[in-house]
Amino acid sequence: MIVDVGKVFKNKKVMITGGLGFIGSTLANRLVGHASEIMLVDSLLPDYGGNLFNITGIESRVKVNISDVRDESSMLYLVKGHDYIFNLAGTLSHIDSMKDPYTDLEINCKSQLTILEACRKNNPEVKIVFSGTRGQYGKAQYLPVDEKHPMCPTDVNGINNMAGEWYHILYNNVYGIRATSLRLTNTYGPRHQMKHSKQGYLNWFVRLAMEGMEIPIYGDGAQRRDFNYVDDVVDALLAAAATDETNGQVYNVGSGAPISVLDSLKAVIKIAKRGSYKVIPFPEEKKKIEIGDYFADHSKLSKATGWAPKMGFEEGLKKTVGFYENNKKYYW
Secondary structure, three states: OOOOHHHHHOOOEEEEEOOOOHHHHHHHHHHHHOOOEEEEEEOOOOOOOOOHHHHOOOHHHEEEEEOOOOOHHHHHHHOOOOOEEEEOOOOOOHHHHHHOHHHHHHHHHHHHHHHHHHHHHHOOOOEEEEEEEHHHOEOOOOOOEOOOOOOEOOOHHHHHHHHHHHHHHHHHHHHOOEEEEEEEOEEEOOOOOOOOOOOOHHHHHHHHHHOOOEEEEEOOOOOEEOEEEHHHHHHHHHHHHHOHHHOOOEEEOOOOOOEEHHHHHHHHHHHHOOOEEEEEOOOHHHHOOOOOOOOEOOHHHHHHHOOOOOOOHHHHHHHHHHHHHHHHHHOO
16 A cells, blocks of 8 residues: 555654654655654764754754653653654664663663653654664574564664564554554665764765775675665655554565675775775674674565665665765764
């Protein structure tokens, strides 16, 4: 079923947590085009990806509230009156979650309950879309991974995202707060933070290649991954929000065209026209949580909403590199 999202979101009130971040700001730019009333909630914590430059050109058409999703009193107030909430705020670093599990727990678990409780008390009619992660599955027992695959996370971040997701499904089932979760894989494109590699390695490959650096590849680089261009992910979020068939359901988002880590790096170097690579052993801290091959079966989402990825990998990389060549100073 294909829904006219432009019609669905016209004049609707939409709140986006993590709204100044990579995916949240891209979603905001899209919703502005649909004439939605948009509130962006972001803590702007250092290194988490929030960036005011991400809303350049739409500043006058969105409201920005600098607030932390862990703040119960703020959430009780902010959720009021919205038709939709895209709950994208969270930590993404696998390594950081092992070094500082309590912060990961607060942001990916406690804050999800805070938002859901606020909705239960002050906005039970809202529709919520939660951004889950492929990290919930851990090492793949079969490929492609579908939604029935066991969830055996290899790190704290995966466990906490799994819990955050199921809080949403529980509140859907028990309290009738319409909620769905999309388990995202590697998302890339413009507006991604470029200061470190903790939120995904492809953006870091792009930066290092653009700087002409020698880029390390751990192991042999043969492990395969899904990559989704950010506009395709925004399409998926909007499609999931726009239909009630998704209520209480979880969905994979994938590309249908997995590529090895090494081949993805070679594509980056080719498009950036600079950079090189070397193969080195896995650092011990990364080896312990490495999952090997992962790519998703997204047919459940396609069947429910009509969604399918549109952007080819190299075409998306060209758009990504071009964006940072023009805007490097705002992201480096």
